[in-house]
Amino acid sequence: MGNICSDGCFGMLGGGGKQASELKACREELKKLIDDINCHPILVRLAWHDSGTYDQRIKDWPARGGANGAIRFDPEMNMGANAGLAKARGYLEDIQKKHPSVSWADLIQLASATAIEMAGGPKIDMKYGRVSVTSPSECVGPKSREGFGGNAGLPDAKPPFGCGASSAPEHLRNVFGKKMGFTDQEIVAISGAHTIGRVFKERSGACPFGYTDAAASKYTKSTCVARKDNKPKIGMAGGAAWTKNWLTFDNSYYTKYKDAMEDSDLMWFPTDQALHEDPVFKPFFQKYAEDQSAFFADYAKAHKKLSELGAKWEPAGGFKI
Numbered sequence: 001m002g003n004i005c006s007d008g009c010f011g012m013l014g015g016g017g018k019q020a021s022e023l024k025a026c027r028e029e030l031k032k033l034i035d036d037i038n039c040h041p042i043l044v045r046l047a048w049h050d051s052g053t054y055d056q057r058i059k060d061w062p063a064r065g066g067a068n069g070a071i072r073f074d075p076e077m078n079m080g081a082n083a084g085l086a087k088a089r090g091y092l093e094d095i096q097k098k099h100p101s102v103s104w105a106d107l108i109q110l111a112s113a114t115a116i117e118m119a120g121g122p123k124i125d126m127k128y129g130r131v132s133v134t135s136p137s138e139c140v141g142p143k144s145r146e147g148f149g150g151n152a153g154l155p156d157a158k159p160p161f162g163c164g165a166s167s168a169p170e171h172l173r174n175v176f177g178k179k180m181g182f183t184d185q186e187i188v189a190i191s192g193a194h195t196i197g198r199v200f201k202e203r204s205g206a207c208p209f210g211y212t213d214a215a216a217s218k219y220t221k222s223t224c225v226a227r228k229d230n231k232p233k234i235g236m237a238g239g240a241a242w243t244k245n246w247l248t249f250d251n252s253y254y255t256k257y258k259d260a261m262e263d264s265d266l267m268w269f270p271t272d273q274a275l276h277e278d279p280v281f282k283p284f285f286q287k288y289a290e291d292q293s294a295f296f297a298d299y300a301k302a303h304k305k306l307s308e309l310g311a312k313w314e315p316a317g318g319f320k321i
């Protein structure tokens with residue numbers, strides 16, 4: 001019989017103490033921030049790019065990368081793949097100053113999980129207690145990942161792929177499989193995060209749409225409605241999204257991919273296309289299109305895994321809030 005206390009008992013016994021109550025206070029502040037300025041997507045991206053440096057082939061912390069808060073320091077923040085994310089760090093800075101016992105690594109992951117839920121996505125079974133790195137010298141270098149040309153092995157949306165892969169499926173498996181330890185099914189599930197968010201000319205440069213109404217796509221102008229509750233506000237106008245309701249977390253990334261491929265005001269990268277063309281990815285893509293609850297269940301598991309990659313825990317095993 002499994003040990004039912006392996007993770008959860010810290011939470012059940014009130015483990016984490018002051019940190020747990022401070023994290024709950026942060027969560028309330030995050031909810032208000034997200035509701036006010038609609039920054040759900042950029043918070044999700046910040047957390048994924050903190051975790052996304054993780055390399056399972058490296059054993060030492062923090063050299064192995066992952067969810068350790070290193071993205072807040074310039075050596076990582078200034079990597080090309082992180083363009084635009086300093087804005088999200090700024091949002092969290094004020095909250096962290098008010099709650100210094102909460103680690104940056106935890107705050108970043110809490111913000112992302114809260115953003116997913118607030119956009120209408122699944123509740124993620126998160127745990128906390130991640131230790132944060134404390135200085136820029138603990139960041140991983142852009143070229144530190146064997147087989148990857150830069151960005152600590154974060155993915156490229158289009159060729160040429162920094163790992164030398166000749167196709168998008170091969171690139172996804174190099175990044176998420178070989179480096180980070182995800183299965184093919186988990187790759188398809190976690191990619192569904194693109195059901196929210198946008199691409200900006202000024203950040204990744206991966207689309208012609210940029211800041212302001214003048215440079216926005218049809219679906220990202222300040223008059224557009226994208227939230228699940230249909231509130232008429234989107235935060236900053238501009239960029240282009242994968243879905244029309246890009247502040248709502250649902251399975252439209254899978255159900256409406258043909259729209260995204262055909263409509264020049266929507267985004268669909270070769271790495272998105274790989275998921276419905278590769279013979280092993282495709283059945284999972286179809287399953288998530290047919291069954292939103294299956295997507296939510298698998299997304300929540302993959303997101304939890306991503307949020308814990310490379311982390312060092314205090315107390316050991318972490319705690320629930």
Ligand code: HEM
Pocket residue numbers: 041042044045048083084155156157158172190191193194196197198199200201203204205206269271306
């Ligand atoms: C499959 C590999 C992936 C590639 C190639 C990729 C690429 C990109 C690119 C180019 C952008 C636009 C950034 C900008 O211009 O501001 C973006 C945005 C975004 N990505 Fe990904 N991504 C990948 C996987 C993921 C994963 C695993 C997640 C989360 C779990 C994620 C979450 C997001 C979110 C939420 C945004 C929107 C950010 C915003 O609106 O500010 N992506 N991604």
